[in-house]
Amino acid sequence: MAAPGGSGPIGPYPPNVDDTDDAHDSYDRLRRRVLWSLPYGLYVVGSRAQIDGEVRRNLMTLNWATQVSFDPKLIGIGVERPALTHQLIDVGRVFTLCTIARDDRAIVRKFTKPVEVNETASTMNGFAYTEGVTGAPILASAPAYIDCEVRQQVEVGNHTFFIGEVVDAAFRGDEDTEVLRMQDTLMNYGG
Numbered sequence: 001m002a003a004p005g006g007s008g009p010i011g012p013y014p015p016n017v018d019d020t021d022d023a024h025d026s027y028d029r030l031r032r033r034v035l036w037s038l039p040y041g042l043y044v045v046g047s048r049a050q051i052d053g054e055v056r057r058n059l060m061t062l063n064w065a066t067q068v069s070f071d072p073k074l075i076g077i078g079v080e081r082p083a084l085t086h087q088l089i090d091v092g093r094v095f096t097l098c099t100i101a102r103d104d105r106a107i108v109r110k111f112t113k114p115v116e117v118n119e120t121a122s123t124m125n126g127f128a129y130t131e132g133v134t135g136a137p138i139l140a141s142a143p144a145y146i147d148c149e150v151r152q153q154v155e156v157g158n159h160t161f162f163i164g165e166v167v168d169a170a171f172r173g174d175e176d177t178e179v180l181r182m183q184d185t186l187m188n189y190g191g
């Protein structure tokens with residue numbers, strides 16, 4: 001699964017690239033492969049907000065996540081602007097970052113568009129969830145989760161980098177569970 005965003009080549013172009021459509025296209029594809037070669041983790045992000053008087057929740061597959069400060073403990077995630085998750089974090093000001101067991105990799109394909117929530121059964125797309133201290137959903141099968149309150153947000157191109165302070169974090173089950181990385185899948189994002 002390749003990255004979305006099928007627009008034409010995007011500059012700027014280095015001096016060694018000719019000023020032709022073919023050269024721009026070829027450099028664009030090369031740069032994408034270089035960017036895809038960066039190692040990443042792969043996560044499910046939980047979000048929750050009250051919108052028009054109704055509580056909305058979502059779980060979304062995401063790889064643009066990193067710790068950005070150790071005092072205070074801050075985690076940043078890059079979320080594309082059209083995503084439901086973007087709206088929910090923008091309004092709700094909370095998110096969770098859930099790791100995924102390496103054996104459970106099929107799960108990431110289940111969270112690439114807004115989920116169906118069954119509040120009575122506490123499931124999203126049939127997967128059980130619990131609520132963190134922030135109220136944001138946590139994938140019940142996650143080996144670990146980090147629950148965050150948004151402290152800053154930075155508009156970056158077609159994404160927003162939400163920076164959250166860790167207000168709770170825990171392992172679920174065995175701490176030594178191997179967690180999923182982008183390289184364990186055939187998927188790409190960005191580039």
Ligand SMILES: Cc1cc2nc3c(=O)[nH]c(=O)nc-3n(C[C@H](O)[C@H](O)[C@H](O)COP(=O)(O)O)c2cc1C
Nearest residue numbers: 061062063064079080083084085112113114187189
């Ligand atoms: C492997 C993979 C990695 C992804 N990484 C991100 C990411 O880092 N940020 C992001 O906004 N969307 C990412 N997506 C896309 C989202 O999962 C999702 O398709 C989109 O943002 C819409 O989410 P929504 O359910 O909140 O509307 C990724 C998708 C895949 C398949």
